[in-house]
Amino acid sequence: MNAITTPRRGFSPTEFETRVERARQIMHRHKFDALLVSSPPNVRYFTGFDSQFWESPTRPWFVVVPLDGDPVAVIPEIGAPEMALTWMKDIRTWQAPNPEDDGISLLKSTIEGLPRKYGRVGTEMGREMALRMPVSDFLKLRDTLSLEIADGSPCIWEIRMVKTPAEIEHIHYICQIASDAYEALPASITVGESEREIVRKLRIDIARRGADSTPFMPAISGPGGVPQIVCGPHDRLVQEGDVLFIDTGSTFDGYFCDFDRNYAIGNISDDAKRVHDALWLATEAGIKAAVPGAKTDDVFRAMAKIIEEAGAIGNNVGRLGHGLGMQLTEPPSHRLGDGTVIVENMVLTIEPGMEYAPGKMIVHEENIAITKDGPRLLTKRAPREMPIIR
Amino acid sequence: MNAITTPRRGFSPTEFETRVERARQIMHRHKFDALLVSSPPNVRYFTGFDSQFWESPTRPWFVVVPLDGDPVAVIPEIGAPEMALTWMKDIRTWQAPNPEDDGISLLKSTIEGLPRKYGRVGTEMGREMALRMPVSDFLKLRDTLSLEIADGSPCIWEIRMVKTPAEIEHIHYICQIASDAYEALPASITVGESEREIVRKLRIDIARRGADSTPFMPAISGPGGVPQIVCGPHDRLVQEGDVLFIDTGSTFDGYFCDFDRNYAIGNISDDAKRVHDALWLATEAGIKAAVPGAKTDDVFRAMAKIIEEAGAIGNNVGRLGHGLGMQLTEPPSHRLGDGTVIVENMVLTIEPGMEYAPGKMIVHEENIAITKDGPRLLTKRAPREMPIIR
Numbered sequence: 001m002n003a004i005t006t007p008r009r010g011f012s013p014t015e016f017e018t019r020v021e022r023a024r025q026i027m028h029r030h031k032f033d034a035l036l037v038s039s040p041p042n043v044r045y046f047t048g049f050d051s052q053f054w055e056s057p058t059r060p061w062f063v064v065v066p067l068d069g070d071p072v073a074v075i076p077e078i079g080a081p082e083m084a085l086t087w088m089k090d091i092r093t094w095q096a097p098n099p100e101d102d103g104i105s106l107l108k109s110t111i112e113g114l115p116r117k118y119g120r121v122g123t124e125m126g127r128e129m130a131l132r133m134p135v136s137d138f139l140k141l142r143d144t145l146s147l148e149i150a151d152g153s154p155c156i157w158e159i160r161m162v163k164t165p166a167e168i169e170h171i172h173y174i175c176q177i178a179s180d181a182y183e184a185l186p187a188s189i190t191v192g193e194s195e196r197e198i199v200r201k202l203r204i205d206i207a208r209r210g211a212d213s214t215p216f217m218p219a220i221s222g223p224g225g226v227p228q229i230v231c232g233p234h235d236r237l238v239q240e241g242d243v244l245f246i247d248t249g250s251t252f253d254g255y256f257c258d259f260d261r262n263y264a265i266g267n268i269s270d271d272a273k274r275v276h277d278a279l280w281l282a283t284e285a286g287i288k289a290a291v292p293g294a295k296t297d298d299v300f301r302a303m304a305k306i307i308e309e310a311g312a313i314g315n316n317v318g319r320l321g322h323g324l325g326m327q328l329t330e331p332p333s334h335r336l337g338d339g340t341v342i343v344e345n346m347v348l349t350i351e352p353g354m355e356y357a358p359g360k361m362i363v364h365e366e367n368i369a370i371t372k373d374g375p376r377l378l379t380k381r382a383p384r385e386m387p388i389i390r
Numbered sequence: 391m392n393a394i395t396t397p398r399r400g401f402s403p404t405e406f407e408t409r410v411e412r413a414r415q416i417m418h419r420h421k422f423d424a425l426l427v428s429s430p431p432n433v434r435y436f437t438g439f440d441s442q443f444w445e446s447p448t449r450p451w452f453v454v455v456p457l458d459g460d461p462v463a464v465i466p467e468i469g470a471p472e473m474a475l476t477w478m479k480d481i482r483t484w485q486a487p488n489p490e491d492d493g494i495s496l497l498k499s500t501i502e503g504l505p506r507k508y509g510r511v512g513t514e515m516g517r518e519m520a521l522r523m524p525v526s527d528f529l530k531l532r533d534t535l536s537l538e539i540a541d542g543s544p545c546i547w548e549i550r551m552v553k554t555p556a557e558i559e560h561i562h563y564i565c566q567i568a569s570d571a572y573e574a575l576p577a578s579i580t581v582g583e584s585e586r587e588i589v590r591k592l593r594i595d596i597a598r599r600g601a602d603s604t605p606f607m608p609a610i611s612g613p614g615g616v617p618q619i620v621c622g623p624h625d626r627l628v629q630e631g632d633v634l635f636i637d638t639g640s641t642f643d644g645y646f647c648d649f650d651r652n653y654a655i656g657n658i659s660d661d662a663k664r665v666h667d668a669l670w671l672a673t674e675a676g677i678k679a680a681v682p683g684a685k686t687d688d689v690f691r692a693m694a695k696i697i698e699e700a701g702a703i704g705n706n707v708g709r710l711g712h713g714l715g716m717q718l719t720e721p722p723s724h725r726l727g728d729g730t731v732i733v734e735n736m737v738l739t740i741e742p743g744m745e746y747a748p749g750k751m752i753v754h755e756e757n758i759a760i761t762k763d764g765p766r767l768l769t770k771r772a773p774r775e776m777p778i779i780r
Binding site: 009050051052053055056057058059076077078079080081082095096097098099102124125126127128129130131132133134135136138151153200203204207208213214215216217218227228229230231232235249316317318319322327328329333335359 | 399440441442443445446447448449466467468469470471472485486487488489492514515516517518519520521522523524525526528541543590593594597598603604605606607608617618619620621622625639706707708709712717718719723725749
C-alpha cells in the first residue's frame with residue numbers, strides 16, 4: 001500500500017561492526033573499559049536480537065560491549081537459539097529463572113575477565129534509561145566487582161542519538177505507513193463513534209499497511225481541544241465541535257515513529273482553527289531551525305515565540321519535541337537548558353503544543369532526520385487545515 | 391463476537407479501597423511504613439491509572455502507598471488531568487522533564503512527611519521487578535532519606551499474586567477472545583504463507599474481537615517442532631510437516647492472557663503427534679494438581695513425570711508455568727524449589743514443554759484461576775489433536 005520500498009529487515013554484520021567501532025571511540029572518551037546494557041533497545045542496538053519476550057520481566061538479559069574484544073551476550077538459555085542467529089559470536093547462558101543467582105555470577109566473571117585500562121564499566125544508570133534487572137542484583141554486582149560501575153547513560157546516548165542511514169530508513173518507513181493511515185482515517189469514521197472504536201480501526205489499518213506493532217496510540221477528543229495528550233482512548237463519543245487528537249508510536253523492525261494528527265469533528269470554533277494554524281506555522285519554524293550546529297534550545301525558541309504570540313496559557317508537556325529511534329522518546333529535548341548541539345543523522349520530533357483556554361490543548365508533531373543540508377521530513381506533512389470528519 | 395459479556399472497564403473506588411486495605415495488612419507483616427512503586431503494573435494496581443505513555447522512558451512516575459493515610463501520586467504534570475479522573479485524591483506534580491530534579495525532591499518530601507512506625511519503605515528492588523526510574527536517582531533518594539529503603543518485592547508480590555474477582559473476570563475475558571481467535575485461525579491461513587503474515591492476521595483478528603493490544607505474539611515453525619518459543623515471527627514460509635507454534639499475551643483493560651497453540655501444517659511426523667499428546671496429558675495433570683494447599687513444586691512434578699516418560703531431552707524454558715495478571719509473567723513459578731503455596735484466586739499458567747529431539751520443542755499452555763473447589767479453566771481448552779492447516 002506504500003509507494004516506498006520496504007526496508008530490508010535487520011542490519012548487516014558490517015553495520016553492527018561499525019556501531020561497535022564508533023561506540024568504542026566514544027567509550028574511550030568516557031573512560032570505560034566496557035558498557036553493560038540490559039534494556040531492550042540497548043541490547044538490540046548492539047546485537048540485533050529481536051524479541052517480544054521483553055514483556056516477561058522474569059529473566060534479566062545482559063550484553064557487555066568491551067573496548068577490546070567481541071561483545072558478549074550473557075543471557076537466559078531460553079534465548080540462546082535466537083541469539084545464535086545474530087552476528088554475536090560470544091554467547092554465555094544460564095538456566096533461568098534462578099532467583100538465587102539470575103545471571104549475576106556469570107555476568108561478574110564475564111566482566112572480570114575483560115582487559116582493563118580505565119577500571120570502569122558504564123551502565124544504564126542515568127537519564128531516560130532504567131536498568132531492566134532487579135536493583136538488588138545490580139547493587140550486589142556493583143559491590144563485589146573489582147571495577148567501578150559508573151553512569152554510562154551520557155556515553156550510550158552519545159552513541160545512539162546519531163543514527164546510521166539504515167536506521168533512518170527504518171524510521172522513515174514507519175513514518176510513511178502511519179502518515180498514510182492518518183490520511184485515510186477520515187473516510188472510515190463518523191461523528192458519534194467512540195474514541196476507542198476509532199483507535200481500534202486505526203490500529204488495524206496500521207497493522208495492515210505493514211507496521212509490526214503499535215505500542216502507543218493515545219487518543220482524546222474535546223470541544224475545541226483536549227485536556228491532555230498521553231492517555232486515552234476512552235469510551236467518549238466524538239461530537240460536533242470536537243478536536244480529535246490521535247498520536248502514535250508504531251514500529252517497524254524495532255524502530256518507532258512518533259507523531260500526532262488532529263481532526264475537526266464537523267465545525268470547530270474559530271479559536272481552535274486559529275490556534276491550529278499558529279501551531280502549524282510553529283512546526284514550520286521548528287523544522288527550519290533544526291539544522292546542524294543549532295542547539296535544541298534554538299529549536300525550542302523558534303517555536304515558543306509563535307506559540308506565545310498565539311496566546312498560550314500553558315503546556316503540560318514540558319518541552320517541544322525530542323529524539324526518536326528505538327524508543328518512542330529519546331534525548332535530546334527541545335527545551336531551554338538542554339543545550340544539545342544538533343548534528344547530521346539525528347532523528348527528532350518537532351512538537352509544538354499549547355493550552356489556549358483551560359482544558360483546551362492542541363499539539364502538532366512531525367518527525368525529521370538531520371542531513372548536512374538541513375532537516376528532511378520523514379512524515380508526510382500534516383495539512384494546514386484540520387481534516388473534517390462528518 | 392464473544393458469547394461472554396465484556397467486563398466493565400476499570401474498577402470501582404471500593405475495589406481500590408479493598409486492595410489498599412489488604413495491602414496494608416501485608417505491609418504490617420513486612421514492617422513497612424509505605425510502599426513506593428514506579429512500574430506501570432504497580433502504579434495501575436493501586437491507582438487505576440491507565441496510559442500507553444509508559445513507552446516514553448523520559449519521565450519517572452511514582453506512587454506512595456502509606457500504612458496510614460491516602461495513597462499519593464507523585465507524577466509529571468503531563469499526567470495530572472488523567473490521574474485526576476481516578477479514585478486518587480492526593481496528586482502532587484512537577485514540571486517534567488527536568489534532568490536536574492525529575493521528581494526526586496518532591497518524592498523525598500512526600501515520604502518524609504508520612505507517619506512512621508517501622509522506619510522502612512518497601513520498593514521494587516527484587517525478583518521479577520525493575521525500578522522504572524534512573525538508578526542514579528534511586529540511589530540519591532536512598533542515600534538522603536531518613537527512612538530505610540528495603541526490598542518490597544516479596545510484599546508486593548504477596549499482594550498482587552492473589553487476584554480480586556474483578557481482576558479474574560478481566561483475565562477470563564481476554565483468554566476467551568484469544569481462544570476464539572486461535573480457533574478461527576486455520577480457516578484464514580494456508581501452507582506456504584510466512585510466519586510474519588500469519589501473525590499479522592491473528593493480531594488483527596484479536597484486535598477486532600475486542601483486545602486492546604497484543605504486546606506479545608511470538609510465532610515460529612519447524613519440521614516436527616521448534617528450536618525456541620520466545621522469538622519470531624520470521625519471514626519463513628510454513629511447510630508441509632511443520633509444527634507452527636504461536637503464543638500470545640494480548641490485553642484487555644490492563645490484564646493479560648498468556649497461552650499458546652500448536653498447528654500441524656499438513657501431515658506431521660508420528661513422533662510430533664506422540665509428544666503433542668503427551669503434553670496435552672501433562673497439561674491435564676498440571677491443571678488437576680493446581681488446588682489450594684498444593685505447592686508450585688507439586689504442579690511441576692505432576693507435569694514433569696509425564697514429560698520425562700515421553701522422552702524429553704531438555705527444556706530451555708526453565709519452568710512449567712507461572713503467575714499471570716497485569717504482567718505477562720508474574721510469580722510464582724512451577725519449578726522445584728519455588729515452594730509457593732497455591733491459594734484461592736491465584737491466576738496461573740500451566741505450561742508443559744519439552745525438546746524431544748535436537749531443535750524440536752513442543753510446548754502447551756493454558757490459563758487457570760484457583761477457586762476454593764479447585765482449578766477453573768480461563769482459556770478454551772486446546773484440542774487434543776493439533777488442528778491441521780492445508
